[in-house]
Amino acid sequence: MADTDLLDATVFDAILLGTGFTQTIVAAALARAGKSVLHLDENDYYGGASGAFGVRDLLKWATRISSTSSAGGDVNADKIEFKRLVARSYNNLEFQFHRVETSSADTIIDLTTVLQTHKDVSTEDRIKAVEDHITATYTTTNNPSKESKEAISSLATWASTPELGATATQLQSVSFSQIQLLEEFLKNTRKYNFDLSPKLLYSRGPLTNLLISSGIGKYLEFKLLERTAVYEALTDKVEMMPTSKEDVFVSKALSLKEKRLLMKFLQFAVDYENQKEVWEDYKNAPFTQFVQSAYGLTDKVLTAVVYAIGFDGNDYATTTDGLKSVKVYLQSLGRYGNSAYLCPLYGVGSELAQAFCRVSAVYGGIYMLQHGLDKHNVDKEANKWQSVVDHTGQTLKANQIICSREYLSKEMDEYIEARTLNRNYVSHCIIVTDRSAFGETTLCKTLFPMGSLVLNPGETPERKNKHTVSVLQMCGGTMSCPNDRYILYVWAESANLKTDAKEDLTAAIRKLVHIPGDPLSLKAPAPAQAAAAPAASTEDSKPAQHLGDAPAAGSEDQPRMSLDQELDMEQVRQEILQAEKKLFDESENNTPVPSRPSTPAPSSTGSSSSTTAASGTPTKPLSRTAFQKSKSAASLTSSLGAIVPNALFTMFYKRAASWPRVPYPIGSEDLKPLPENLTVVRPMNHSLDFEAATEEARAIFEKLCPGEEFLPPTPEPEDNSGF
């Protein structure tokens, strides 16, 4: 290992530490501008805080976070303590594989006795004892597979070492269903791509535009987010919002007059920069105030719609912020379809990070993952960073060093820490469920506005959520989980560590899924009912929810797409050609025809896009009464009822995103300022999009290479655009 870690050259224009999202853009831009770039990461994966993991890696990551002490030791001021600082960024991590609550027999293996009797032995022995105890009971009735052995071993480890983050219930007993569930997760480990900081892209936001203009987007595939829902406290309902012209047109929740008011406001927002007189007076006032008093959107539904469209992570957005964000949203609508958001496949952050790294590497950037770092060398006199020493003892020099906070030396970290007045955290939860929480809508986001949830039901005084809780549901179509599973990412800003992530988020989760053992969460369907109804059935009871205004033709999954599908109708044509060939072949020949060399159309998965149900689907014979029925459907609202999904796996954690309000470097009396050629990248924020990080990367690049073009298009190896 040591040999492969040795570098031929040790002097670079720039060294980047950490493959977090922002650094990867900077690395790509620097390499593209002809700079020599060395990019190192102590992790064995790309993406840093935006990494994406399979099941095994997620559990490994959780174990590592939990088992690393974040307490600072007595070390040299220049020492890099990556592992400690990473561990410090994550708090109150807790995860659980849930027991399946069915009436059918589920054997529970009590662990209290075995844990009690082995209280005082070494951890290894205790784990062994618990493992044997479970195996003895479980494997008499089941053939132990590789995965079941691993599952038992993992559960035993968690039960024996509570500090690893297992939820309390798992410490006393395990059940057969838990073991089987974990087995299944381990078997499918590679089908999962869990995002540590889930996000989306605006179809016409800075990042998407950058991906297109630089040509980097062609490495990526996307799906469109289908809908946005908002939770309404008064009615205790999660409602799909009409967030596009088409949705507004078919919406039943809005009256004609409200439709007009809303559309008028949206028309204004697209062009708000040229109509300053309308909003100038409200510039620094809360956005909601402007919307209500200047545009008369006082109705509850309208307010929710504007919130669904304009919320960008900031609950205290000013009119200026709000309008900007509504405009990006509206510009994004319709670029690739009836949605403003794109969701990259195979895990959001890590795919993007890797795409940028790939470009950097193409232009000569050197990449090394899992590369340990020892310390920074700083010329204290000149206040200049000089080099970084890695685990092999090589001294790596560069003119510029760009890193995330975990790669700072103890001294540098303390400098930033001292400047951070306002703490900021993001509470996260990853949930895997057995069905969609939104019926036929599988890829969607939901917002729980601030103050809409009671965090401590039954207690006084009531505590409400101080920040919006965002939920992003992903489906198998995004290649982040198997097709029969759904991932719900739940997150919210959090101002301190007083409440743990679980407390911040559970109230919202309860409105969407059934959490086994939590009587306040939605009721799970009776087993028979659940078995009878397929995952996406309709018309079933769902007490607390009403997901009205579903799109008329949204029964199928949205097709996948690439970024060049906007103007390039060729894609659609190819699709037509293929579909037609198929049709042709089917009708002409009964013998199977060898498939043609298909163009690499990303959309080849879906035979037809969701929006065209009419032509393709066989039309069932309609009676005259059916006409009446479908006619009422014409005014459109099939209220989607969805069966409440069960939470199978939950993981909570709180990620630190604190950052000094005052931008660094700033003159300071008692602390040595950071070296001037050191750039520290901000931690990932909690907003839904990547726009802030993208803008930061651009700013860093422009500071380092003034006057140079930021990620110009990468030339094609062969230009095949002409005919």
Added chain:
Amino acid sequence: MESRHGRKKEQAESPEVLKAKEEKEAVLVREYLTLKDSLKELVESNKRDNDALKVTTALLRKSPDYYTIWNVRRTILKEGFLDNADDETANKIYTGELEFVQENLKLNPKSYWMWNHRRWCLESMSQPRWDRELAMVGKFLEMDARNFHGWDYRRYIIRQLDLKDKEAKDKVLDRAQSEFDFTTTKIHQNFSNYSAWHNRSTLLGKLAEDLSAEERADIVDNEFDLVKNAIYTDPEDQSAWLYELWLIGREERSISILGASVISFHPLEIVVAFDETVKMRNPFTHVAIPLEGEWKATGSDSALGSVWIFQQAPGAVYGPTVEVVIFSNDVCAVRTGSKLPAAVCYELETLNQNLEDISGRLGRLVIGKNLMYDVTKRIGPVTGPDGTLETQVAHPKHCVTSLTESDSLDDRVALLEREISAVRELVEMEPDWPIQILSTLLSELRKTISIHSTKAKDIDDECIELQEKLITIDPLRQERYEDRRAQLVFERETLSIIQDSKRFPEIEYAANQPRNLDLSMRGLTHIPISSYLLHLHTLNLDSNSIRSTRFLRNLLN
């Protein structure tokens, strides 16, 4: 060519780019000219073989809109290949043609000749696969939901399929239903789609055929609901307005005959005045036998006008009374949607030859004995000289749409009032876009009301105001709105000249005609109905902006 709908035009290109483009085009032009020469050769050589076919293929790839080449290709195919081919070979050839068209259609989905060639293939084939065509065109509409070629072709396929299922009415209805649902899907995706709305209107008629009145009313309500949602979502979108207008429908306007009179006895001259410009075919004048003579419109065009005069042929003999019979079929309105609702018969006395007022010809006319028969109550049909029968009396229908017609005036009024109030509500939020439609709706309502009622006056006043507003909103059509306004003002100012006839909504001359009329300073641009002015002695048209004096000829004749 991909869809250009809703796209901004590309910015002007730099000179270098333009030059490069020109050079590229020059090459293409040369290639094309060579091909064109070979086409000429081809046509002259009368070759019907594979080589000839290949030339057309190459040409059509370059220029699919050159329809002559398609014709040549068909000739080659027919004479060179198909005439002697068995069914199987023929089918293969047609299938090949379909594939060829298909490929090219993808590049140029709006080429008439390609769609046309496709139809030719299918119609010539022994077993055309219409179902496959339907799926194909569905895909094209997915590519561009507003390609009217695609919609047109779709309707064509449906017609073919329906033809096959002539006997199975259920199948046809089911198909119409599924097509109707298809339009719903497309409209939900993007309602700014004239083709989809249009197709919907054609299908609705078919689907509603056998339904009861209540069921129809349900459908109509549902359609109004749908279109209103579109209008409120985007009032600037004309396609939705157009559908709303189609749903409202247009009340047939009744042509009225204001009166008829003898104006000269030797030779006999009879005048008939209509309330709008018409063409008359062969009205006849007789007592017991047809009276020889000729009908001519006054004014510059003797075949077109609102005032018609019968002049007796020299020497023709007539009795003490003359009957003038005008059949509804003999009167053609210039304006669409107008109709003479029933035959009209005047019995004019020719005995009283004491006509005091006949001397001054200008604008003076004495109404003879004005006998307007209610033709429906006549004994037996009126028979024309050529044996034609006026058997049916066309009642004006109060049409809600072509989909539902109602015989009840109340239904019509209720519907219009409901729609007008909805539009008025929208005007409060959107002061500009709905004005045109409001004006149209009010005119429709006006047709249902007696001319002298106060409600009619209010509507007229409002409509005049709306025209003035439209001039400021839409100055490009200023003259059109000015003319409309002039018409409305003229009608308001001439109310004393006419009265409701016994048969509403027709009108006739009032019993007491005013002698003088002052129309000065009314902003008139023209005199819309000159027949109103026949009886006037003086007419003051000072300070107007009348653009044409043609109307004067009617009066001077």
